[in-house]
Amino acid sequence: MMTRLLTVAPTPIDFAVSAGAEVRDPAGYARFWKRVERESDISGIRFDHAVELRESPRYGSLRADALQRTLHVLSGEFTPDELPFEVPNNLTSLWGCVRKIRFWLYDHSVVVVELDGQVSDWLGDAATDSGERLDDLQAEAISLSGLVVSAVAALKLQPVLNVARRLDPTSAFVDWQAEEWADVSPRWVSRSLVLDFDDPDSERIARHWLADIGDETAVDELVAGGSAHVSRWLNYVHRGYRAGVATALLPDASEAWRAMRYAQYFYAALDLVDDRLNGVLAETTEGLKAWEQTDLTERLRRLSHRAELVMLDLQDLRKYVTRRVRAEMDRILDVWSYADLVEEPVRFKITICDRRLEELAAGRQARAGTVTDVILLGIGVTSVLGTALAVTDFGRSVATDPDQAGYGSASSGLTEWFASQPADAILVGSVVVSALLVVLFLAVRRSGSS
Numbered sequence: 001m002m003t004r005l006l007t008v009a010p011t012p013i014d015f016a017v018s019a020g021a022e023v024r025d026p027a028g029y030a031r032f033w034k035r036v037e038r039e040s041d042i043s044g045i046r047f048d049h050a051v052e053l054r055e056s057p058r059y060g061s062l063r064a065d066a067l068q069r070t071l072h073v074l075s076g077e078f079t080p081d082e083l084p085f086e087v088p089n090n091l092t093s094l095w096g097c098v099r100k101i102r103f104w105l106y107d108h109s110v111v112v113v114e115l116d117g118q119v120s121d122w123l124g125d126a127a128t129d130s131g132e133r134l135d136d137l138q139a140e141a142i143s144l145s146g147l148v149v150s151a152v153a154a155l156k157l158q159p160v161l162n163v164a165r166r167l168d169p170t171s172a173f174v175d176w177q178a179e180e181w182a183d184v185s186p187r188w189v190s191r192s193l194v195l196d197f198d199d200p201d202s203e204r205i206a207r208h209w210l211a212d213i214g215d216e217t218a219v220d221e222l223v224a225g226g227s228a229h230v231s232r233w234l235n236y237v238h239r240g241y242r243a244g245v246a247t248a249l250l251p252d253a254s255e256a257w258r259a260m261r262y263a264q265y266f267y268a269a270l271d272l273v274d275d276r277l278n279g280v281l282a283e284t285t286e287g288l289k290a291w292e293q294t295d296l297t298e299r300l301r302r303l304s305h306r307a308e309l310v311m312l313d314l315q316d317l318r319k320y321v322t323r324r325v326r327a328e329m330d331r332i333l334d335v336w337s338y339a340d341l342v343e344e345p346v347r348f349k350i351t352i353c354d355r356r357l358e359e360l361a362a363g364r365q366a367r368a369g370t371v372t373d374v375i376l377l378g379i380g381v382t383s384v385l386g387t388a389l390a391v392t393d394f395g396r397s398v399a400t401d402p403d404q405a406g407y408g409s410a411s412s413g414l415t416e417w418f419a420s421q422p423a424d425a426i427l428v429g430s431v432v433v434s435a436l437l438v439v440l441f442l443a444v445r446r447s448g449s450s
Contacts, residue, residue, distance in 0.1 A: 003123060004194035004240065005097070005137070006092045007115045008261060009145045009186035010268035013153060015113070015161055016175040017073065017107045019305055026053050032164075032173045033073070039167070040160045044078035058320070066320040069260070071313070072104040076156060085151040087144075094140045097122050103152050104261070107267040108310050109177070111157065111262060113186075115141070123205075129210040138191055138209075138235070145189040153184045175302075187268050190237040190260075197225070206230075206237045229256050231328075232335055236260070259328035262321070266314050267333070270342045273307045277349045281356065304353040307346050 020332045021030045033050035048070045060068040080098050087095045098117040105111045123133055158181050161174075168174050193209055195202040210219050213232040221227045222237060229238040238257070280299050318326050333339070 001294060002118065002196050002240070003202075004121045005115070005117050005119045005141060006192040006194065006257075007141050007145045008190040008192070008264055009115075009149050010188065011111050011113060011149050011153070011184050011186045012109050012268075012272050013105070013111045013184055014109065014177050014181060015105065015111075015157075016109050016177070016306070017071075018173055018175045019309060021173045021180060022049070022069070029173055031077050032168065035167055038268050039163050042156055042160055044082055045074055045076040045156060045160060047073075048075055049073045065322060065325070067317070071265075071317060072106050074105040074157070074160065075103065076152075077102045078156075081153050083148070084148070085155070087147065091140055091147070094119070094144055096139070098144075101148060101152065103156070104265075105157060106265050106269070107313070108306060109264055109272060110269045111149075111153070111184075112265055112268075113145070114261075115145055115148060118296065118354065125284045134205065134404050136206050142189045149186050150184055153181075158312050187271065188234065190264065192257075193236060194238045194240045196240045197223070208233055209237055231256065231260055231332055254315055255322065255324045256328045259321075259325045260332060262317065262325070262339075263329050263332040263336070266310065266317075267336060267338055267342060269310045270307065270338075270346055273303060273310060274342060274346050274349065275352065277303050277307070277346065281349065281352060295301045300353045300356060304350050307350055311343065311346075320344055329334065371395050 030050060030052040033047050037047040037050050053068050058068075078101055080095065080101065089341070094117075097119050098115050100116040102114040102116065103111055119137060123137065164174055165176060189207075195206060197203070197206075206223060207219055210230055210232075213219075213230070213235065215230075215232060217409070218227070218230045222230045222239065224450055227239075230236060230242065280296065280303060283296055318329070323327070
């Protein structure tokens with residue numbers, strides 16, 4: 001019996017294409033990634049967006065996607081020997097079964113890492129025991145995938161993205177979210193077995209592996225050969241080629257696998273935005289300083305835009321992938337309750353974000369209005385005293401200046417009255433008038449706020 005293990009680990013990483021960069025300046029965007037490719041020296045990586053787009057008719061083949069540019073920005077494939085890192089003793093046996101490591105770096109802060117290995121010898125007589133060996137395989141696959149994800153990020157991705165960060169300091173093409181790289185770990189690890197159902201033990205393995213999906217009918221159909229795969233949540237089984245060769249997926253299962261990868265990417269991308277929205281919205285309930293509110297407003301706006309971009313990308317992808325991939329991806333997302341558990345909550349939080357942004361803007365405007373009113377009040381209060389003193393000084397100068405005496409005698413006497421008042425009386429009167437202005441200001445503000 002030949003059994004193939006495939007794991008898929010969607011993982012958050014500090015990388016996102018600046019909103020609209022590939023559309024605003026497609027030629028400059030391609031040249032940017034071409035420069036990164038030239039200045040990077042990392043084996044096993046393909047720079048899939050380092051090619052300038054050429055207009056060409058779409059839908060030339062019903063068997064190929066009609067995407068002008070791949071959904072992923074970078075991709076890679078290499079062997080375990082090309083990824084040297086220390087593996088714990090309890091995982092060295094399973095690590096020895098791994099034949100290929102693949103990754104796809106997508107927009108919206110997600111990298112998908114895939115392990116591909118032959119585990120027939122590792123399982124041994126797993127088909128005849130109580131399933132403990134299969135349970136061990138599942139647990140070790142999750143642990144090993146987490147270690148491999150960290151190694152891929154540290155040894156393959158981050159050196160390349162460091163070059164991109166250096167070549168794009170103004171974030172014209174890449175939206176950097178942090179100054180330093182954070183530790184990466186998968187959001188989850190999906191486990192798939194590719195089984196040769198010519199071997200009678202495969203049925204027992206499949207039933208144990210899929211015991212928790214809650215759909216015995218689907219398992220019966222897979223075992224009977226009526227379907228090529230069962231893909232529900234986290235544990236999957238695919239039928240391999242006949243004649244004991246399980247080194248590849250069947251053609252229809254291969255498209256299903258691509259659909260699975262797309263589905264996991266979009267689920268992870270929007271789920272990640274959802275988590276970040278939760279954190280930022282929680283901060284809006286705290287009493288924040290003005291500069292903190294400004295930073296919060298910018299983060300809310302960027303996350304809201306990012307969520308919308310993820311949903312737009314999914315709509316575009318559904319239009320350009322093959323009909324079989326689209327149908328399978330939609331089925332998987334439906335089984336995962338993507339619309340109810342991820343998309344609708346994010347849409348609701350975008351609405352909350354819009355309302356909170358309006359509240360923050362109104363708060364800033366109110367604070368700015370208060371500052372303006374206080375400044376104007378200060379000017380008014382100062383003007384009362386200044387005007388009184390100026391009139392007094394003018395009256396006295398008219399009375400004592402021979403050149404102004406003629407004009408002063410024709411005056412109404414108001415200036416003379418001011419000039420005759422003691423300085424203390426002028427000061428006290430100005431203070432009383434200023435106090436009345438302050439009371440009037442507070443009364444108007446209170447009636448306006450109510």
